[in-house]
Amino acid sequence: MHIVVCVKQVPDSQSVKFDQNTNVMLREGVASILNPFDAYAVEEALRLKEKLGGSITAISMGPAQAESALREAIAMGVDKGILVNDPALAGSDAWVTGYVLALAIRKLGDAGLVICGKQGADGETAQVGPGIAAHLNVPQITYVRKIDEIDDKHLVAQRLLEEGHEFIDSSLPCVLTVVKEINEPRIASLKGKMAAKKAQIVKWTVLDIGADPAKVGLGGSTTKVLKIFAPPARQGGQIFTGEPEQVIGRLVEQLKDVVTAAAK
Amino acid sequence: MSGSIDLYKDVWVFAEQNNGKILSVTFELLGEGRKLADSLGVNLCAVLLGSGIQDKAQDLAARGAQKIYIVDKPELAVFNDESYTAVLVDLVNKHKPGILLCGATTVGRSMSARAAALLNTGLIADCVGLVIDPATKNLLQTRPTLAGSLMSTSVTPGHRPQMATVRRKVMKEALLDTGRNSEILLQEVAAEVLKSRTKRLKLEVEAETTVNIVDADIIVSGGRGMQNAEGFAILRDLAGVLGAGVGASRAAVDSSWIAYSHQVGQTGKTVCPKIYFACGISGQIQHLAGISASDIIIAINKDPDAPIFKIATYGVVGDLFKLIPILTQEFRKLLKK
Ligand SMILES: Cc1cc2nc3c(=O)[nH]c(=O)nc-3n(C[C@H](O)[C@H](O)[C@H](O)COP(=O)(O)OP(=O)(O)OC[C@H]3O[C@@H](n4cnc5c(N)ncnc54)[C@H](O)[C@@H]3O)c2cc1C
Numbered sequence: 001m002h003i004v005v006c007v008k009q010v011p012d013s014q015s016v017k018f019d020q021n022t023n024v025m026l027r028e029g030v031a032s033i034l035n036p037f038d039a040y041a042v043e044e045a046l047r048l049k050e051k052l053g054g055s056i057t058a059i060s061m062g063p064a065q066a067e068s069a070l071r072e073a074i075a076m077g078v079d080k081g082i083l084v085n086d087p088a089l090a091g092s093d094a095w096v097t098g099y100v101l102a103l104a105i106r107k108l109g110d111a112g113l114v115i116c117g118k119q120g121a122d123g124e125t126a127q128v129g130p131g132i133a134a135h136l137n138v139p140q141i142t143y144v145r146k147i148d149e150i151d152d153k154h155l156v157a158q159r160l161l162e163e164g165h166e167f168i169d170s171s172l173p174c175v176l177t178v179v180k181e182i183n184e185p186r187i188a189s190l191k192g193k194m195a196a197k198k199a200q201i202v203k204w205t206v207l208d209i210g211a212d213p214a215k216v217g218l219g220g221s222t223t224k225v226l227k228i229f230a231p232p233a234r235q236g237g238q239i240f241t242g243e244p245e246q247v248i249g250r251l252v253e254q255l256k257d258v259v260t261a262a263a264k
Numbered sequence: 265m266s267g268s269i270d271l272y273k274d275v276w277v278f279a280e281q282n283n284g285k286i287l288s289v290t291f292e293l294l295g296e297g298r299k300l301a302d303s304l305g306v307n308l309c310a311v312l313l314g315s316g317i318q319d320k321a322q323d324l325a326a327r328g329a330q331k332i333y334i335v336d337k338p339e340l341a342v343f344n345d346e347s348y349t350a351v352l353v354d355l356v357n358k359h360k361p362g363i364l365l366c367g368a369t370t371v372g373r374s375m376s377a378r379a380a381a382l383l384n385t386g387l388i389a390d391c392v393g394l395v396i397d398p399a400t401k402n403l404l405q406t407r408p409t410l411a412g413s414l415m416s417t418s419v420t421p422g423h424r425p426q427m428a429t430v431r432r433k434v435m436k437e438a439l440l441d442t443g444r445n446s447e448i449l450l451q452e453v454a455a456e457v458l459k460s461r462t463k464r465l466k467l468e469v470e471a472e473t474t475v476n477i478v479d480a481d482i483i484v485s486g487g488r489g490m491q492n493a494e495g496f497a498i499l500r501d502l503a504g505v506l507g508a509g510v511g512a513s514r515a516a517v518d519s520s521w522i523a524y525s526h527q528v529g530q531t532g533k534t535v536c537p538k539i540y541f542a543c544g545i546s547g548q549i550q551h552l553a554g555i556s557a558s559d560i561i562i563a564i565n566k567d568p569d570a571p572i573f574k575i576a577t578y579g580v581v582g583d584l585f586k587l588i589p590i591l592t593q594e595f596r597k598l599l600k601k
Contacts, residue, residue: 013550121410121411125389134377163476167465222380248587255560261538263508263595264482
């Protein structure tokens with residue numbers, strides 16, 4: 001089976017720092033990494049390939065430096081990386097991303113399964129996976145925690161729900177978005193890293209995938225960001241120190257009314 | 265979308281139901297939707313999909329829905345991404361709402377993302393603030409991003425409907441008034457709209473989640489400081505006394521002390537309880553992303569410099585294994601349990 005994983009490069013939230021007084025994000029020195037949620041998608045594709053054979057293509061839409069996310073995927077064992085890269089794509093929103101990735105997948109022609117992370121660690125929209133499925137007119141299963149069965153024509157996957165999980169049968173091709181629980185992503189081997197360094201990343205433009213220029217980039221985006229601001233900072237409150245019985249007594253005194261109201 | 269954006273008027277709320285029970289987030293959306301509809305001078309409507317659910321319309325009417333669009337079909341008995349989305353898209357194309365709100369639940373987020381792609385319109389996910397811009401009449405949608413470290417306000421200026429998923433428990437529920445009247449509009453859809461290539465085989469309800477943390481008013485969470493799976497026993501005792509849900513940091517989940525469905529934070533669940541107890545949790549940004557909307561945060565940690573104390577409403581410095589049993593005992597007395 002030909003499996004496609006969609007990956008994205010994001011700022012490493014571990015290295016994001018904030019100005020203590022203004023709460024503004026300090027962008028300098030912020031490293032970029034493979035979206036952590038996408039690492040689960042890559043790992044799941046690798047496990048399926050080990051079982052079913054076939055090949056894996058990783059696709060990303062983004063600026064030239066997003067190549068490094070594709071190389072990270074190749075280092076883990078993905079066969080091929082495609083970067084959809086075009087100045088016309090700058091400022092694209094989630095709608096456009098779903099549209100563009102769907103067209104790139106269609107150009108590949110033979111994808112049996114598409115796997116995405118549940119969301120980007122930066123934008124956190126969780127819209128791209130379902131967007132790809134909609135544009136390709138294939139079924140989707142979001143928030144997948146386990147794939148129980150798979151063959152050429154169908155799969156059974158478990159979707160995480162608020163109250164538990166449901167088992168869903170889907171025909172293939174389909175799009176899955178996966179959660180952290182599904183696997184433990186492997187660390188790239190030295191050999192993998194070497195292969196990734198040498199790998200030729202295929203580059204496609206808007207024209208190559210046959211996208212409507214009016215539907216991409218800032219102009220094609222359906223949404224516009226008006227402003228970005230720091231959230232109202234939560235203030236630290238009262239800290240109790242001392243003997244256990246004493247501090248708990250003081251805490252319970254403060255919480256008496258709210259706890260009585262909220263307890264069930 | 266089809267036709268000029270001026271044709272798109274009313275405010276719609278997707279009435280999410282599970283097993284015939286309307287979720288409380290729906291009432292929150294009707295509360296918020298009422299304000300938006302009033303400031304635009306349009307109707308507030310609800311869309312209810314399911315099987316044998318027509319009697320639930322009265323619950324929506326009592327919360328102020330003026331028109332209720334219902335599709336009642338056996339194929340819609342449980343949520344299905346394809347058929348639910350196709351039915352919703354069909355209704356939107358027929359009736360042209362200006363705004364469409366869904367809960368930011370698994371169902372709401374999956375369906376609305378697929379629907380927005382098919383409707384060629386914008387969707388802003390996980391909103392915590394909605395207001396009409398007096399100048400343009402566009403919906404201003406505010407949401408957290410980058411693990412809650414930033415907020416952004418967006419619009420969908422040239423496409424309709426303006427779609428949003430809204431975080432649970434952020435908006436106030438519409439007040440209940442059974443004296444309200446509303447128009448029930450039973451809708452028919454073409455047979456192919458109800459078709460789907462996926463099928464639910466079964467549902468497994470999580471045994472341990474006696475109280476679902478997403479809905480809980482009180483959550484008792486443990487982190488690496490709980491030391492091992494057995495450590496969580498004292499949290500379960502406390503949770504039992506309070507009728508609370510049990511949450512966990514990623515460190516605790518990754519150590520397999522508790523199931524992933526309990527994880528709170530950026531890679532887990534976003535929660536919004538009245539009271540959140542963080543026990544043996546240091547308070548890294550990815551954990552805080554999931555709890556910052558809680559009313560009261562109580563931190564119990566032996567390290568006085570733990571970052572969690574910077575945002576906690578109340579903090580107790582000390583050994584949680586000594587403190588929590590005393591706390592449980594005190595609450596048991598208070599609540600006479
Ligand atoms: C992309 C990404 C996503 C992530 N998503 C999440 C997420 O969704 N949720 C999440 O929680 N984390 C997430 N993390 C991990 C996060 O960065 C932290 O590593 C994690 O939250 C730490 O968990 P902790 O606070 O339990 O452990 P620690 O940071 O190790 O803190 C343990 C605390 O327990 C205290 N303690 C120890 N013993 C005792 C005792 N006897 N009594 C009292 N206090 C004690 C210590 O003082 C310490 O403060 C994510 C990280 C990344 C990179």
